[in-house]
Amino acid sequence: MIPMILFNQVNKWYGEYQALTDLSAEIKSGEVVVICGPSGSGKSTLSRTVNRLEPIGQGQILFDGVDIHGTSTRLNQLRTRIGFVFQSFNLFPHISVIDNIMLSPAKVLGVKRSQARRHAVELLDRVGLANKANAYPAQLSGGQQQRVAIARALAMNPPVMLFDEPTSALDPEMVGEVLNVMRGLANEGMTMMCVTHEMNLAREVADTIWFMDEGRILEKAAPAAFFTAPRHPRAQRFLADLRQH
Numbered sequence: 001m002i003p004m005i006l007f008n009q010v011n012k013w014y015g016e017y018q019a020l021t022d023l024s025a026e027i028k029s030g031e032v033v034v035i036c037g038p039s040g041s042g043k044s045t046l047s048r049t050v051n052r053l054e055p056i057g058q059g060q061i062l063f064d065g066v067d068i069h070g071t072s073t074r075l076n077q078l079r080t081r082i083g084f085v086f087q088s089f090n091l092f093p094h095i096s097v098i099d100n101i102m103l104s105p106a107k108v109l110g111v112k113r114s115q116a117r118r119h120a121v122e123l124l125d126r127v128g129l130a131n132k133a134n135a136y137p138a139q140l141s142g143g144q145q146q147r148v149a150i151a152r153a154l155a156m157n158p159p160v161m162l163f164d165e166p167t168s169a170l171d172p173e174m175v176g177e178v179l180n181v182m183r184g185l186a187n188e189g190m191t192m193m194c195v196t197h198e199m200n201l202a203r204e205v206a207d208t209i210w211f212m213d214e215g216r217i218l219e220k221a222a223p224a225a226f227f228t229a230p231r232h233p234r235a236q237r238f239l240a241d242l243r244q245h
């Protein structure tokens, strides 16, 4: 079976600065990959290349066999198939929660409004916000807004969900509710690529951890191995630093 996402010798520069170096890796269907590493190691850059928020300099990224950065790949089509959840929630402030969730299925996929609404109601229930359908984003807490953002991404039925530090902007008491939704998705078999500093989540749900430093993946390992006996000295130092803080 072809991997869901394949990174093949990816290199990326910001001007003179090389942010990703000869990076090769793959994510299989149903696999949960958690990417960790020190600040500035290239984790967000890598995740942003997957839905073409960032161009790459060299190499290839294939999504379900299709070259993401190929000139013939239509960006809209690609983005409908990858659910992306950022640190900032980016909900439309002037429309209700349920309208935020229904918008893309109705507008982009042409799903009937009644059907889009039914699905949105189900998704709100799934993220624990069935009673907030008619609220506006500003009336919700950060954790609630992030759960709406996850529901909005799921409304497109994407085969893959990408999370880029989804809990970093949240007050500590809000983090758990978002992690619970992510745990649920992982347990349901969703293919996920998650950049996160939440090592407990990594421990619990990851099939594979990618440890990045200086634009390279220095270690790929199952959580049990990574957290008990990391092989790369920089991974050892990273985990030791985490334990101290």
Ligand SMILES: Nc1ncnc2c1ncn2[C@@H]1O[C@H](COP(=O)(O)OP(=O)(O)OP(=O)(O)O)[C@@H](O)[C@H]1O
Binding pocket: 014, 017, 019, 037, 038, 039, 040, 041, 042, 043, 044, 045, 046
């Ligand atoms: N738009 C940009 N222009 C120039 N350099 C950038 C840009 N975005 C990121 N960088 C640099 O690329 C490197 C990787 O950044 P990136 O945000 O991918 O790291 P990260 O591992 O996600 O860090 P953090 O955990 O702090 O979010 C950093 O040195 C950063 O300064």
